[in-house]
Amino acid sequence: GESVGLHLPTLSVQEGDNSIINCAYSNSASDYFIWYKQESGKGPQFIIDIRSNMDKRQGQRVTVLLNKTVKHLSLQIAATQPGDSAVYFCAGRDDKIIFGKGTRLHILP
């Protein structure tokens, strides 16, 4: 079966530093990957996506890197802010969306 997993359940980062959240997947058929942010008491919200024919995509303060050779993707958040504190999920999809377990990002003052 397919699975999507994150490497660390919790990540603590100093405010202003860059954050890197990693994710591995097992299904080679996944052709589209998404990062979601979930704040306390809310549903997951889309951050950024990347298709399998790309290896990098940038948004506002966020960058997603995809390495298909080792089935790994990462989310980089530049200049981390208190509002970035949340649980981050990677998800892979072919016809359905499968989520990883999530990484909780703590911002240290």
Next chain:
Amino acid sequence: DADVTQTPRNRITKTGKRIMLECSQTKGHDRMYWYRQDPGLGLRLIYYSFDVKDINKGEISDGYSVSRQAQAKFSLSLESAIPNQTALYFCATSDGIGTEAFFGQGTRLTVV
């Protein structure tokens, strides 16, 4: 108004009771999903539907059933609730392969 609306937002029910969680969307999407979230386990797919006549089991469908009453409505039922079905439930929609999913605010279900 929210694009994906779940009702109820919170529910406490007794073991053995039948309960229905409802989801409606105004995005006009064909695809709808039900996920369950437990601490430390991420979101696990229960059922998904690609159109009104299409229902598919996800990773953890046992103990659950769904009904796609219309393009905009997708309901999740627990025929006989048990305590280990206590969780946060999310409905989501998307408009096709290669697109993001939009989530509701979640339903917190407690089975006592």
